[in-house]
Amino acid sequence: MKHYKIAVLAGDGIGPEITHEALKVLELIEERNAVTFELMPAAFGACAYFEFGDAFPQGTIDICDKADAILKGPIGLSHEESKKIPVDKQPERGALLPMRRRYNTYANFRPVSLPKALAHFSPLKPEIIGEGIDLIMVRELVGGLYFGSKERGINDQGLRYVKETLEYDELQIRRIMHQAFKLAMKRRKLLHNIHKSNVLMSSVLWNEVMEEVAKEYPEVEVVNYLVDAAATALCLKPTQFDVMVMENMFGDILSDQGGGILGSLGLMPSACLGDDKAYYEPSHGSAPDIAGKGIANPYSMIGSVAMMLESSFGMDGEAKNVWAAMQGVFADGYSTADLSKSGSGVVMISTQQFGDKVVEKL
Amino acid sequence: MKHYKIAVLAGDGIGPEITHEALKVLELIEERNAVTFELMPAAFGACAYFEFGDAFPQGTIDICDKADAILKGPIGLSHEESKKIPVDKQPERGALLPMRRRYNTYANFRPVSLPKALAHFSPLKPEIIGEGIDLIMVRELVGGLYFGSKERGINDQGLRYVKETLEYDELQIRRIMHQAFKLAMKRRKLLHNIHKSNVLMSSVLWNEVMEEVAKEYPEVEVVNYLVDAAATALCLKPTQFDVMVMENMFGDILSDQGGGILGSLGLMPSACLGDDKAYYEPSHGSAPDIAGKGIANPYSMIGSVAMMLESSFGMDGEAKNVWAAMQGVFADGYSTADLSKSGSGVVMISTQQFGDKVVEKL
Ligand SMILES: CC(C)[C@H](C(=O)O)[C@@H](O)C(=O)O
Ligand SMILES: CC(C)[C@H](C(=O)O)[C@@H](O)C(=O)O
Numbered sequence: 001m002k003h004y005k006i007a008v009l010a011g012d013g014i015g016p017e018i019t020h021e022a023l024k025v026l027e028l029i030e031e032r033n034a035v036t037f038e039l040m041p042a043a044f045g046a047c048a049y050f051e052f053g054d055a056f057p058q059g060t061i062d063i064c065d066k067a068d069a070i071l072k073g074p075i076g077l078s079h080e081e082s083k084k085i086p087v088d089k090q091p092e093r094g095a096l097l098p099m100r101r102r103y104n105t106y107a108n109f110r111p112v113s114l115p116k117a118l119a120h121f122s123p124l125k126p127e128i129i130g131e132g133i134d135l136i137m138v139r140e141l142v143g144g145l146y147f148g149s150k151e152r153g154i155n156d157q158g159l160r161y162v163k164e165t166l167e168y169d170e171l172q173i174r175r176i177m178h179q180a181f182k183l184a185m186k187r188r189k190l191l192h193n194i195h196k197s198n199v200l201m202s203s204v205l206w207n208e209v210m211e212e213v214a215k216e217y218p219e220v221e222v223v224n225y226l227v228d229a230a231a232t233a234l235c236l237k238p239t240q241f242d243v244m245v246m247e248n249m250f251g252d253i254l255s256d257q258g259g260g261i262l263g264s265l266g267l268m269p270s271a272c273l274g275d276d277k278a279y280y281e282p283s284h285g286s287a288p289d290i291a292g293k294g295i296a297n298p299y300s301m302i303g304s305v306a307m308m309l310e311s312s313f314g315m316d317g318e319a320k321n322v323w324a325a326m327q328g329v330f331a332d333g334y335s336t337a338d339l340s341k342s343g344s345g346v347v348m349i350s351t352q353q354f355g356d357k358v359v360e361k362l
Numbered sequence: 363m364k365h366y367k368i369a370v371l372a373g374d375g376i377g378p379e380i381t382h383e384a385l386k387v388l389e390l391i392e393e394r395n396a397v398t399f400e401l402m403p404a405a406f407g408a409c410a411y412f413e414f415g416d417a418f419p420q421g422t423i424d425i426c427d428k429a430d431a432i433l434k435g436p437i438g439l440s441h442e443e444s445k446k447i448p449v450d451k452q453p454e455r456g457a458l459l460p461m462r463r464r465y466n467t468y469a470n471f472r473p474v475s476l477p478k479a480l481a482h483f484s485p486l487k488p489e490i491i492g493e494g495i496d497l498i499m500v501r502e503l504v505g506g507l508y509f510g511s512k513e514r515g516i517n518d519q520g521l522r523y524v525k526e527t528l529e530y531d532e533l534q535i536r537r538i539m540h541q542a543f544k545l546a547m548k549r550r551k552l553l554h555n556i557h558k559s560n561v562l563m564s565s566v567l568w569n570e571v572m573e574e575v576a577k578e579y580p581e582v583e584v585v586n587y588l589v590d591a592a593a594t595a596l597c598l599k600p601t602q603f604d605v606m607v608m609e610n611m612f613g614d615i616l617s618d619q620g621g622g623i624l625g626s627l628g629l630m631p632s633a634c635l636g637d638d639k640a641y642y643e644p645s646h647g648s649a650p651d652i653a654g655k656g657i658a659n660p661y662s663m664i665g666s667v668a669m670m671l672e673s674s675f676g677m678d679g680e681a682k683n684v685w686a687a688m689q690g691v692f693a694d695g696y697s698t699a700d701l702s703k704s705g706s707g708v709v710m711i712s713t714q715q716f717g718d719k720v721v722e723k724l
Pocket of ligand 2: 198199228438454458614645
């Protein structure tokens with residue numbers, strides 16, 4: 001009997017609702033496998049700040065330290081609400097970035113996947129979706145502008161200014177490249193390298209290291225794309241991509257564009273892997289506007305569980321089953337509100353109904 | 363009789379072909395108005411580097427200095443070709459960025475516009491295009507990562523590293539905000555402010571200044587959007603946007619996404635305005651792969667002429683005529699290769715035919 005400790009950080013907004021559904025799936029997996037999951041819930045995000053004065057309180061750190069894997073819901077407040085919290089204590093700067101840094105989860109995997117049968121969810125025309133979109137963005141997650149030094153002040157002319165740095169060293173670039181190439185080897189052996197080397201010096205170094213690492217994977221075809229051109233191409237011909245690798249900020253923007261071409265950020269789970277610890281989270285925000293209404297899409301959270309089963313617990317088969325179960329619910333013509341409008345006869349179901357149907361399928 | 367000096371920088375790749383068509387339009391405008399245009403061609407970009415060892419040679423600088431407006435084609439080489447030029451001499455770093463800096467063209471206007479009748483060009487479904495897309499991105503063009511200091515070296519651990527800075531002061535932010543608010547006042551009085559204040563300190567200052575400037579335009583409704591959320595929204599509901607304002611790098615990425623949702627970067631002209639000088643350019647690259655084939659879309663270059671007529675010469679009426687003529691050519695069922703595949707009975711015409719048809723319509 002295997003035993004795994006999972007820190008469960010439900011987060012803010014729609015976090016608790018979608019986490020609730022994801023845990024149902026975990027429970028079922030437990031019942032039918034020789035495995036037990038010890039769930040360790042902990043406060044994280046704006047809710048933790050309001051309760052403990054800290055978005056990533058010590059108690060939560062301790063729990064995460066002990067965990068074999070961390071399942072994390074979305075965090076954050078509305079634009080207006082955020083302003084009530086000091087900038088450094090806000091959930092992103094106060095909890096999410098410190099977590100990424102603490103566990104050095106440098107490799108963020110964001111699948112952007114839409115089978116042909118679900119093309120109606122997408123804002124893109126069916127002929128653009130073709131046989132389906134199935135790509136993974138590999139985003140560097142602990143470097144770049146996110147973690148560079150930041151300086152704010154008044155300059156000589158008496159003007160407020162800000163200076164923040166985008167930093168990378170070759171080691172940071174090399175390790176994410178290896179992750180991307182390894183993934184490409186398991187898939188179509190096609191890697192799109194996203195950069196902005198015509199302007200950024202960091203991209204010049206990025207590309208140098210990419211070429212060095214590429215020599216170790218001679219079977220992988222590398223295609224270089226400027227980040228702006230990639231943003232165009234993701235709309236015009238997303239099916240050309242299989243694995244895409246990029247630095248932190250580019251990954252933030254392009255992966256959300258990925259959610260856009262699928263039809264909803266609710267379809268975007270993700271895995272954040274470090275060498276010793278991994279956490280799993282939806283790529284989207286906490287959607288405070290729809291929180292508590294039972295209409296959020298739990299796909300991203302259940303998908304994050306599937307990624308955890310595969311990457312942290314080696315349960316590839318069950319991971320596949322979870323993906324298949326979710327596709328099955330869609331194939332039966334059901335979906336949550338974010339996607340039900342896009343279609344021809346799609347029946348709208350609640351967050352909870354979606355979770356129940358996934359469990360049924362499983 | 364008005365007289366204007368126009369520096370004509372045809373640029374690289376498809377630049378000369380599309381510039382050729384744009385000049386036909388200028389000629390016609392000249393014939394039927396009390397205006398003469400003195401065209402001053404000059405070398406700029408990779409072609410200038412190969413001829414003069416400098417992508418922005420002194421001769422070109424002199425011509426641009428004298429000009430009342432600058433019409434600039436796309437520049438740049440393919441990824442592989444670029445590498446044959448020292449990084450600092452490459453056309454982007456050696457010509458385009460120095461030009462932006464020299465003339466302090468801080469306000470970049472990029473219309474993303476697709477009338478309902480041309481919805482078939484877009485990869486988006488007709489119901490997403492609705493009554494048409496008609497937004498303008500206002501991009502800060504001379505600050506941020508593009509112009510911050512850059513440092514490359516070997517660190518204490520013997521690793522290659524790069525450090526580059528994203529810098530803004532309140533003045534830089536304020537002036538672009540005024541441009542955006544003024545434009546919003548002339549349009550739907552709706553301004554989307556794009557930022558990433560949950561991570562970037564520059565966005566925190568950006569938003570502070572935005573709120574200060576907003577007080578001067580109480581009629582304008584401001585909607586704040588995180589850049590990642592904006593990338594999603596541009597796919598899912600582009601019609602919600604009218605004027606969007608953003609810093610340099612965000613503008614680079616989102617505006618190319620804009621080209622993606624229209625169906626081609628060939629539909630993206632732009633105006634780059636400073637307080638004393640302005641230049642006009644397509645937002646896209648030089649497309650070396652299709653250069654010389656006569657298949658490039660000159661819309662972006664002719665549209666840039668329209669923007670020049672309006673912003674530099676106050677010829678708003680003729681500018682409108684040019685836009686209308688181009689829409690007319692499309693409405694007659696013609697388009698260049700980039701767009702002809704997308705449709706139902708669109709007849710493919712060459713770069714030159716497109717130019718001729720625009721002139722006919724005019
Ligand atoms: C919440 C925010 C800090 C975060 C990021 O920018 O990385 C999110 O947008 C994401 O993509 O995971
Ligand atoms: C060519 C390049 C330097 C330029 C930029 O990044 O600004 C281009 O992509 C643009 O958008 O005008």
